[in-house]
Amino acid sequence: xxxxxxxxxxxxxxxxxxxxxxxxxxxxxxxxxxxxxxxxxxxxxxxxxxxxxxxxxxxxxxxxxxxxxxxxxxxxxxxxxxxxxxxxxxxxxxxxxxxxxxxxxxxxxxxxxxxxxxxxxxxxxxxxxxxxxxxxxxxxxxxxxxxxxxxxxxxxxxxxxxxxxxxxxxxxxxxxxxxxxxxxxxxxxxxxxxxxxxxxxxxxxxxxxxxxxxxxxxxxxxxxxxxxxxxxxxxxxxxxxxxxxxxxxxxxxxxxxxxxxxxxxxxxxxxxxxxxxxxxxxxxxxxxxxxxxxxxxxxxxxxxxxxxxxxxxxxxxxxxxxxxxxxxxxxxxxxxxxxxxxxxxxxxxxxxxxxxxxxxxxxxxxxxxxxxxxxxxxxxxxxxxx
Amino acid sequence: xxxxxxxxxxxxxxxxxxxxxxxxxxxxxxxxxxxxxxxxxxxxxxxxx
Numbered sequence: 229x230x231x232x233x234x235x236x237x238x239x240x241x242x243x244x245x246x247x248x249x250x251x252x253x254x255x256x257x258x259x260x261x262x263x264x265x266x267x268x269x270x271x272x273x274x275x276x277x278x279x280x281x282x283x284x285x286x287x288x289x290x291x292x293x294x295x296x297x298x299x300x301x302x303x304x305x306x307x308x309x310x311x312x313x314x315x316x317x318x319x320x321x322x323x324x325x326x327x328x329x330x331x332x333x334x335x336x337x338x339x340x341x342x343x344x345x346x347x348x349x350x351x352x353x354x355x356x357x358x359x360x361x362x363x364x365x366x367x368x369x370x371x372x373x374x375x376x377x378x379x380x381x382x383x384x385x386x387x388x389x390x391x392x393x394x395x396x397x398x399x400x401x402x403x404x405x406x407x408x409x410x411x412x413x414x415x416x417x418x419x420x421x422x423x424x425x426x427x428x429x430x431x432x433x434x435x436x437x438x439x440x441x442x443x444x445x446x447x448x449x450x451x452x453x454x455x456x457x458x459x460x461x462x463x464x465x466x467x468x469x470x471x472x473x474x475x476x477x478x479x480x481x482x483x484x485x486x487x488x489x490x491x492x493x494x495x496x497x498x499x500x501x502x503x504x505x506x507x508x509x510x511x512x513x514x515x516x517x518x519x520x521x522x523x524x525x526x527x528x529x530x531x532x533x534x535x536x537x538x539x540x541x542x543x544x545x546x547x548x549x550x551x552x553x554x555x556x557x558x559x560x561x562x563x564x565x566x567x568x569x570x571x572x573x574x575x576x577x578x579x580x581x582x583x584x585x586x587x588x589x590x591x592x593x594x595x596x597x598x599x600x601x602x603x604x605x606x607x608x609x610x611x612x613x614x
Numbered sequence: 615x616x617x618x619x620x621x622x623x624x625x626x627x628x629x630x631x632x633x634x635x636x637x638x639x640x641x642x643x644x645x646x647x648x649x650x651x652x653x654x655x656x657x658x659x660x661x662x663x
Binding site for chain 2: 232235236239240242243246247250251254255380383384
Protein backbone atom coordinates (compact mmCIF):
# COMPACT_ATOMS: atom_id res chain seq x y z
CA UNK A 229 0.00 0.00 0.00
CA UNK A 230 1.39 3.41 -0.97
CA UNK A 231 2.09 6.18 1.50
CA UNK A 232 -0.63 8.32 -0.13
CA UNK A 233 -3.22 5.57 0.40
CA UNK A 234 -2.23 5.23 4.06
CA UNK A 235 -2.51 9.01 4.47
CA UNK A 236 -5.99 9.03 2.91
CA UNK A 237 -7.17 6.21 5.15
CA UNK A 238 -5.90 7.99 8.26
CA UNK A 239 -7.54 11.31 7.27
CA UNK A 240 -10.81 9.59 6.35
CA UNK A 241 -10.71 7.60 9.60
CA UNK A 242 -10.30 10.78 11.65
CA UNK A 243 -13.18 12.37 9.74
CA UNK A 244 -15.43 9.38 10.29
CA UNK A 245 -14.52 9.36 13.99
CA UNK A 246 -15.53 13.03 14.18
CA UNK A 247 -18.79 12.26 12.36
CA UNK A 248 -19.49 9.30 14.65
CA UNK A 249 -18.85 11.29 17.85
CA UNK A 250 -21.05 14.20 16.77
CA UNK A 251 -23.64 11.84 15.30
CA UNK A 252 -23.99 9.97 18.59
CA UNK A 253 -24.35 13.29 20.42
CA UNK A 254 -27.08 14.50 18.03
CA UNK A 255 -28.85 11.14 18.18
CA UNK A 256 -28.91 11.14 22.01
CA UNK A 257 -30.10 14.73 22.12
CA UNK A 258 -32.94 14.03 19.64
CA UNK A 259 -34.12 11.02 21.60
CA UNK A 260 -33.70 12.28 25.16
CA UNK A 261 -36.72 10.98 27.04
CA UNK A 262 -38.68 13.52 29.04
CA UNK A 263 -41.06 11.87 31.51
CA UNK A 264 -44.30 13.59 32.45
CA UNK A 265 -46.31 12.14 35.32
CA UNK A 266 -50.00 12.56 34.57
CA UNK A 267 -51.66 14.42 37.43
CA UNK A 268 -54.77 13.48 39.39
CA UNK A 269 -57.21 15.07 36.94
CA UNK A 270 -55.76 13.61 33.75
CA UNK A 271 -58.70 11.54 32.49
CA UNK A 272 -56.96 10.42 29.31
CA UNK A 273 -53.89 11.02 27.19
CA UNK A 274 -54.62 11.29 23.50
CA UNK A 275 -52.33 11.49 20.51
CA UNK A 276 -52.69 14.49 18.22
CA UNK A 277 -53.09 12.10 15.27
CA UNK A 278 -56.52 11.21 16.68
CA UNK A 279 -57.59 14.53 15.19
CA UNK A 280 -55.57 14.23 11.98
CA UNK A 281 -54.42 10.72 11.00
CA UNK A 282 -51.86 12.21 8.60
CA UNK A 283 -49.74 13.02 11.69
CA UNK A 284 -49.47 9.39 12.78
CA UNK A 285 -45.88 8.21 13.08
CA UNK A 286 -44.41 11.71 12.74
CA UNK A 287 -42.40 13.63 15.31
CA UNK A 288 -45.45 15.78 15.97
CA UNK A 289 -47.83 12.97 16.88
CA UNK A 290 -47.63 14.48 20.35
CA UNK A 291 -49.38 13.88 23.66
CA UNK A 292 -52.60 15.69 24.50
CA UNK A 293 -53.41 15.49 28.21
CA UNK A 294 -57.11 15.79 28.93
CA UNK A 295 -57.83 17.16 32.42
CA UNK A 296 -61.40 16.82 33.55
CA UNK A 297 -63.22 17.92 36.65
CA UNK A 298 -66.17 16.16 38.27
CA UNK A 299 -68.45 19.04 37.24
CA UNK A 300 -69.07 20.02 33.62
CA UNK A 301 -67.96 23.40 32.42
CA UNK A 302 -66.00 25.24 29.79
CA UNK A 303 -63.03 23.91 27.82
CA UNK A 304 -59.52 25.35 27.58
CA UNK A 305 -56.55 24.32 25.46
CA UNK A 306 -53.09 25.20 26.83
CA UNK A 307 -50.16 25.02 24.41
CA UNK A 308 -46.58 24.88 25.67
CA UNK A 309 -43.59 24.44 23.39
CA UNK A 310 -44.88 26.21 20.33
CA UNK A 311 -41.34 27.58 20.48
CA UNK A 312 -39.44 25.11 22.68
CA UNK A 313 -36.46 27.44 23.15
CA UNK A 314 -38.86 29.47 25.29
CA UNK A 315 -38.86 26.96 28.16
CA UNK A 316 -41.17 28.72 30.63
CA UNK A 317 -44.12 27.84 28.40
CA UNK A 318 -43.33 24.14 28.33
CA UNK A 319 -42.62 24.06 32.06
CA UNK A 320 -45.85 25.85 32.97
CA UNK A 321 -47.84 23.39 30.83
CA UNK A 322 -45.89 20.54 32.47
CA UNK A 323 -46.79 21.79 35.96
CA UNK A 324 -50.43 22.13 34.96
CA UNK A 325 -50.63 18.56 33.62
CA UNK A 326 -48.79 17.08 36.61
CA UNK A 327 -50.52 19.00 39.42
CA UNK A 328 -53.91 20.40 38.50
CA UNK A 329 -56.93 19.10 40.37
CA UNK A 330 -59.91 20.10 38.29
CA UNK A 331 -63.13 20.96 40.08
CA UNK A 332 -65.04 21.94 36.96
CA UNK A 333 -64.53 22.03 33.22
CA UNK A 334 -61.93 20.52 30.97
CA UNK A 335 -58.39 21.56 30.08
CA UNK A 336 -56.48 20.05 27.18
CA UNK A 337 -52.73 20.45 27.77
CA UNK A 338 -50.15 20.03 25.01
CA UNK A 339 -46.69 20.62 26.55
CA UNK A 340 -44.85 20.05 23.25
CA UNK A 341 -46.99 21.78 20.64
CA UNK A 342 -44.14 21.58 18.13
CA UNK A 343 -42.51 18.40 19.37
CA UNK A 344 -40.25 18.25 16.32
CA UNK A 345 -38.73 21.59 17.36
CA UNK A 346 -37.85 20.14 20.77
CA UNK A 347 -35.59 17.57 19.09
CA UNK A 348 -33.19 20.04 17.51
CA UNK A 349 -31.07 22.83 18.89
CA UNK A 350 -28.93 25.61 17.47
CA UNK A 351 -25.23 24.76 17.87
CA UNK A 352 -24.28 27.75 15.69
CA UNK A 353 -25.96 29.97 18.27
CA UNK A 354 -24.22 28.11 21.11
CA UNK A 355 -27.53 26.74 22.34
CA UNK A 356 -27.09 23.90 24.83
CA UNK A 357 -28.59 20.53 23.90
CA UNK A 358 -30.52 20.30 27.17
CA UNK A 359 -31.13 21.96 30.53
CA UNK A 360 -31.84 20.58 33.98
CA UNK A 361 -34.45 21.82 36.44
CA UNK A 362 -33.26 20.98 39.95
CA UNK A 363 -35.70 18.95 42.03
CA UNK A 364 -35.71 17.31 45.45
CA UNK A 365 -35.27 13.97 43.66
CA UNK A 366 -32.23 15.02 41.64
CA UNK A 367 -33.39 17.08 38.68
CA UNK A 368 -35.30 16.67 35.46
CA UNK A 369 -33.57 17.06 32.11
CA UNK A 370 -35.39 18.71 29.23
CA UNK A 371 -34.46 19.03 25.57
CA UNK A 372 -33.45 22.64 24.83
CA UNK A 373 -35.18 22.78 21.46
CA UNK A 374 -35.32 25.51 18.88
CA UNK A 375 -37.83 27.92 17.37
CA UNK A 376 -38.42 25.87 14.23
CA UNK A 377 -39.35 22.28 13.37
CA UNK A 378 -36.39 19.97 13.01
CA UNK A 379 -35.02 20.05 9.43
CA UNK A 380 -34.86 16.26 9.64
CA UNK A 381 -38.66 16.29 9.79
CA UNK A 382 -39.34 19.04 7.25
CA UNK A 383 -36.83 20.08 4.61
CA UNK A 384 -35.86 21.86 2.39
CA UNK A 385 -37.14 25.37 3.13
CA UNK A 386 -38.51 27.41 0.22
CA UNK A 387 -37.01 30.71 -0.95
CA UNK A 388 -40.10 32.47 0.36
CA UNK A 389 -42.71 31.02 2.70
CA UNK A 390 -46.20 31.65 1.35
CA UNK A 391 -48.72 31.37 4.17
CA UNK A 392 -51.82 29.28 3.63
CA UNK A 393 -54.56 30.37 3.01
CA UNK A 394 -53.78 34.11 2.83
CA UNK A 395 -50.75 33.78 0.51
CA UNK A 396 -48.95 36.40 2.59
CA UNK A 397 -45.19 36.16 1.98
CA UNK A 398 -43.20 35.42 5.13
CA UNK A 399 -39.55 34.71 5.93
CA UNK A 400 -38.40 31.41 4.43
CA UNK A 401 -37.44 29.74 7.74
CA UNK A 402 -40.88 30.47 9.19
CA UNK A 403 -42.23 27.67 7.02
CA UNK A 404 -41.10 25.56 10.03
CA UNK A 405 -42.40 28.01 12.67
CA UNK A 406 -45.55 26.65 14.31
CA UNK A 407 -46.66 30.17 15.15
CA UNK A 408 -46.63 31.20 11.51
CA UNK A 409 -48.43 28.10 10.26
CA UNK A 410 -51.95 28.54 11.66
CA UNK A 411 -54.56 27.47 10.62
CA UNK A 412 -52.64 24.84 8.66
CA UNK A 413 -53.97 22.29 6.19
CA UNK A 414 -54.29 18.50 6.19
CA UNK A 415 -51.98 17.87 3.24
CA UNK A 416 -49.41 20.54 4.04
CA UNK A 417 -45.99 20.48 5.63
CA UNK A 418 -45.50 18.79 8.99
CA UNK A 419 -45.82 22.17 10.71
CA UNK A 420 -49.04 22.99 8.82
CA UNK A 421 -50.47 19.55 9.56
CA UNK A 422 -49.73 20.09 13.26
CA UNK A 423 -51.60 23.38 13.47
CA UNK A 424 -54.43 21.91 11.41
CA UNK A 425 -54.72 18.98 13.84
CA UNK A 426 -54.89 21.47 16.71
CA UNK A 427 -57.61 23.42 14.87
CA UNK A 428 -59.57 20.17 14.48
CA UNK A 429 -59.09 19.50 18.22
CA UNK A 430 -60.42 22.98 18.97
CA UNK A 431 -63.48 22.39 16.76
CA UNK A 432 -64.23 18.82 17.82
CA UNK A 433 -63.76 19.40 21.55
CA UNK A 434 -65.60 22.74 21.43
CA UNK A 435 -62.69 24.60 23.02
CA UNK A 436 -63.67 27.99 24.42
CA UNK A 437 -60.25 29.50 25.04
CA UNK A 438 -56.77 28.67 23.72
CA UNK A 439 -53.73 29.81 25.68
CA UNK A 440 -50.43 29.75 23.77
CA UNK A 441 -47.43 30.14 26.11
CA UNK A 442 -44.35 32.00 24.88
CA UNK A 443 -41.29 33.99 25.93
CA UNK A 444 -39.69 36.96 24.24
CA UNK A 445 -36.38 38.82 24.13
CA UNK A 446 -36.36 42.11 26.02
CA UNK A 447 -35.56 44.00 22.82
CA UNK A 448 -38.90 42.92 21.38
CA UNK A 449 -41.81 45.28 22.09
CA UNK A 450 -44.36 42.47 22.55
CA UNK A 451 -43.30 41.33 26.01
CA UNK A 452 -44.82 40.78 29.47
CA UNK A 453 -48.18 40.91 27.82
CA UNK A 454 -51.23 39.05 26.59
CA UNK A 455 -51.80 39.19 22.85
CA UNK A 456 -55.42 38.56 21.99
CA UNK A 457 -57.70 38.27 19.03
CA UNK A 458 -60.25 41.12 19.14
CA UNK A 459 -62.97 38.73 20.30
CA UNK A 460 -60.93 37.99 23.44
CA UNK A 461 -60.28 41.63 24.28
CA UNK A 462 -62.62 41.77 27.29
CA UNK A 463 -61.23 38.57 28.78
CA UNK A 464 -57.60 39.57 28.21
CA UNK A 465 -58.14 43.09 29.53
CA UNK A 466 -59.65 41.83 32.76
CA UNK A 467 -56.90 39.21 33.25
CA UNK A 468 -54.26 41.84 32.56
CA UNK A 469 -55.78 44.29 35.04
CA UNK A 470 -56.18 41.78 37.85
CA UNK A 471 -52.66 40.40 37.39
CA UNK A 472 -51.16 43.90 37.33
CA UNK A 473 -53.11 44.87 40.43
CA UNK A 474 -52.48 41.73 42.46
CA UNK A 475 -49.32 39.97 41.23
CA UNK A 476 -47.12 41.47 38.49
CA UNK A 477 -47.29 43.88 35.59
CA UNK A 478 -49.02 42.36 32.58
CA UNK A 479 -49.96 44.23 29.44
CA UNK A 480 -52.50 43.51 26.75
CA UNK A 481 -52.32 43.93 23.00
CA UNK A 482 -54.63 43.17 20.13
CA UNK A 483 -53.49 40.81 17.42
CA UNK A 484 -52.63 42.78 14.26
CA UNK A 485 -54.93 41.74 11.41
CA UNK A 486 -52.15 42.15 8.84
CA UNK A 487 -49.74 39.64 10.36
CA UNK A 488 -50.83 36.15 9.38
CA UNK A 489 -50.17 32.66 10.63
CA UNK A 490 -50.11 33.46 14.35
CA UNK A 491 -52.23 31.62 16.87
CA UNK A 492 -53.80 34.79 18.29
CA UNK A 493 -55.00 35.76 14.82
CA UNK A 494 -55.83 32.58 12.93
CA UNK A 495 -57.47 30.57 15.75
CA UNK A 496 -59.75 33.52 16.32
CA UNK A 497 -60.55 33.83 12.61
CA UNK A 498 -60.96 30.12 11.83
CA UNK A 499 -62.55 28.67 14.98
CA UNK A 500 -65.08 29.66 17.63
CA UNK A 501 -62.37 29.73 20.33
CA UNK A 502 -60.79 32.82 21.86
CA UNK A 503 -57.00 32.69 21.41
CA UNK A 504 -54.67 34.34 23.92
CA UNK A 505 -50.88 34.38 23.71
CA UNK A 506 -48.83 35.03 26.86
CA UNK A 507 -45.29 36.44 26.68
CA UNK A 508 -42.76 36.42 29.52
CA UNK A 509 -39.25 37.94 29.36
CA UNK A 510 -36.34 35.68 28.37
CA UNK A 511 -32.91 37.40 28.22
CA UNK A 512 -31.43 34.25 26.65
CA UNK A 513 -33.08 35.28 23.38
CA UNK A 514 -31.64 38.81 23.29
CA UNK A 515 -29.20 39.46 20.46
CA UNK A 516 -26.92 41.45 22.79
CA UNK A 517 -26.53 38.56 25.26
CA UNK A 518 -23.12 37.38 26.35
CA UNK A 519 -22.20 33.76 27.00
CA UNK A 520 -25.05 31.57 25.79
CA UNK A 521 -25.53 28.49 27.91
CA UNK A 522 -27.99 26.63 30.13
CA UNK A 523 -27.15 28.93 33.05
CA UNK A 524 -28.33 31.99 31.13
CA UNK A 525 -31.41 30.09 29.97
CA UNK A 526 -32.39 29.35 33.56
CA UNK A 527 -31.23 32.32 35.63
CA UNK A 528 -31.80 34.97 32.95
CA UNK A 529 -28.87 37.07 34.18
CA UNK A 530 -26.66 38.76 31.60
CA UNK A 531 -24.52 41.86 32.07
CA UNK A 532 -24.72 42.81 28.38
CA UNK A 533 -28.51 42.74 28.34
CA UNK A 534 -28.46 44.82 31.54
CA UNK A 535 -26.18 47.31 29.76
CA UNK A 536 -28.58 47.42 26.80
CA UNK A 537 -31.29 48.31 29.32
CA UNK A 538 -29.22 51.16 30.71
CA UNK A 539 -28.99 52.53 27.15
CA UNK A 540 -32.77 52.43 26.86
CA UNK A 541 -32.78 49.70 24.23
CA UNK A 542 -35.18 47.33 25.97
CA UNK A 543 -38.96 47.11 26.31
CA UNK A 544 -38.81 45.40 29.72
CA UNK A 545 -36.78 46.25 32.80
CA UNK A 546 -33.85 44.09 33.86
CA UNK A 547 -31.27 44.35 36.62
CA UNK A 548 -28.52 42.16 38.03
CA UNK A 549 -31.13 39.71 39.33
CA UNK A 550 -32.15 38.92 35.76
CA UNK A 551 -35.30 36.99 34.88
CA UNK A 552 -34.96 33.56 36.55
CA UNK A 553 -36.95 30.66 35.15
CA UNK A 554 -39.05 30.45 38.34
CA UNK A 555 -40.27 34.02 37.83
CA UNK A 556 -41.12 33.33 34.20
CA UNK A 557 -42.88 30.03 34.91
CA UNK A 558 -44.77 31.64 37.81
CA UNK A 559 -45.99 34.40 35.51
CA UNK A 560 -47.43 31.81 33.16
CA UNK A 561 -49.10 29.65 35.82
CA UNK A 562 -50.65 32.69 37.50
CA UNK A 563 -51.82 34.08 34.14
CA UNK A 564 -53.43 30.73 33.26
CA UNK A 565 -55.20 30.52 36.63
CA UNK A 566 -56.35 34.11 36.41
CA UNK A 567 -57.78 33.44 32.95
CA UNK A 568 -59.71 30.47 34.37
CA UNK A 569 -61.04 32.75 37.14
CA UNK A 570 -62.12 35.59 34.87
CA UNK A 571 -63.67 33.15 32.39
CA UNK A 572 -65.61 31.46 35.20
CA UNK A 573 -66.87 34.79 36.53
CA UNK A 574 -68.04 35.77 33.05
CA UNK A 575 -69.48 32.31 32.25
CA UNK A 576 -70.88 30.83 35.49
CA UNK A 577 -72.68 28.21 33.40
CA UNK A 578 -69.35 27.06 31.89
CA UNK A 579 -66.85 27.25 34.77
CA UNK A 580 -63.23 26.14 34.59
CA UNK A 581 -61.81 25.69 38.07
CA UNK A 582 -58.42 24.16 38.87
CA UNK A 583 -56.81 23.72 42.27
CA UNK A 584 -53.28 22.76 43.36
CA UNK A 585 -51.55 24.72 40.60
CA UNK A 586 -48.90 27.03 42.06
CA UNK A 587 -49.20 30.73 41.47
CA UNK A 588 -46.44 33.26 40.84
CA UNK A 589 -45.22 33.77 44.41
CA UNK A 590 -45.32 30.05 45.22
CA UNK A 591 -43.26 29.09 42.17
CA UNK A 592 -40.66 31.73 43.08
CA UNK A 593 -40.61 30.67 46.74
CA UNK A 594 -40.32 26.92 46.14
CA UNK A 595 -38.80 26.74 42.68
CA UNK A 596 -40.15 25.18 39.50
CA UNK A 597 -38.63 21.83 40.41
CA UNK A 598 -40.82 21.56 43.51
CA UNK A 599 -43.80 21.02 41.18
CA UNK A 600 -42.24 18.41 38.92
CA UNK A 601 -43.15 14.88 39.95
CA UNK A 602 -40.64 12.07 40.33
CA UNK A 603 -41.35 9.47 37.61
CA UNK A 604 -39.48 6.82 39.61
CA UNK A 605 -42.05 7.05 42.42
CA UNK A 606 -45.09 7.32 40.18
CA UNK A 607 -47.37 4.57 38.93
CA UNK A 608 -45.70 3.51 35.65
CA UNK A 609 -49.08 3.75 33.92
CA UNK A 610 -49.18 7.47 34.66
CA UNK A 611 -45.72 8.18 33.22
CA UNK A 612 -45.76 9.49 29.65
CA UNK A 613 -42.86 10.61 27.52
CA UNK A 614 -42.77 13.83 25.57
CA UNK B 615 -42.15 14.80 -0.23
CA UNK B 616 -40.78 14.58 -3.78
CA UNK B 617 -38.62 17.66 -3.16
CA UNK B 618 -37.29 16.08 0.04
CA UNK B 619 -36.32 12.90 -1.85
CA UNK B 620 -34.56 14.98 -4.52
CA UNK B 621 -32.76 16.87 -1.77
CA UNK B 622 -31.45 13.64 -0.25
CA UNK B 623 -30.40 12.38 -3.69
CA UNK B 624 -28.43 15.60 -4.15
CA UNK B 625 -26.81 15.11 -0.74
CA UNK B 626 -25.85 11.56 -1.69
CA UNK B 627 -24.35 12.85 -4.95
CA UNK B 628 -22.29 15.47 -3.09
CA UNK B 629 -21.07 12.78 -0.67
CA UNK B 630 -20.07 10.66 -3.67
CA UNK B 631 -18.25 13.60 -5.30
CA UNK B 632 -16.35 14.42 -2.11
CA UNK B 633 -15.36 10.77 -1.70
CA UNK B 634 -14.29 10.55 -5.33
CA UNK B 635 -12.20 13.73 -5.04
CA UNK B 636 -10.66 12.41 -1.84
CA UNK B 637 -9.54 9.27 -3.68
CA UNK B 638 -8.19 11.20 -6.65
CA UNK B 639 -6.47 13.97 -4.71
CA UNK B 640 -2.67 13.98 -4.42
CA UNK B 641 -2.36 16.72 -1.79
CA UNK B 642 -2.80 15.98 1.91
CA UNK B 643 -4.20 19.45 2.65
CA UNK B 644 -6.94 18.99 0.04
CA UNK B 645 -7.77 15.57 1.45
CA UNK B 646 -8.27 17.06 4.93
CA UNK B 647 -10.52 19.72 3.41
CA UNK B 648 -12.63 17.13 1.57
CA UNK B 649 -13.13 15.11 4.75
CA UNK B 650 -14.08 18.16 6.82
CA UNK B 651 -16.64 19.18 4.20
CA UNK B 652 -17.87 15.59 4.00
CA UNK B 653 -18.84 15.33 7.71
CA UNK B 654 -22.01 17.53 7.74
CA UNK B 655 -23.24 16.04 4.46
CA UNK B 656 -22.74 12.56 5.85
CA UNK B 657 -24.61 13.44 9.06
CA UNK B 658 -27.53 14.78 7.04
CA UNK B 659 -27.55 11.78 4.72
CA UNK B 660 -27.71 9.49 7.76
CA UNK B 661 -30.47 11.71 9.20
CA UNK B 662 -28.50 12.48 12.33
CA UNK B 663 -28.33 16.28 11.95
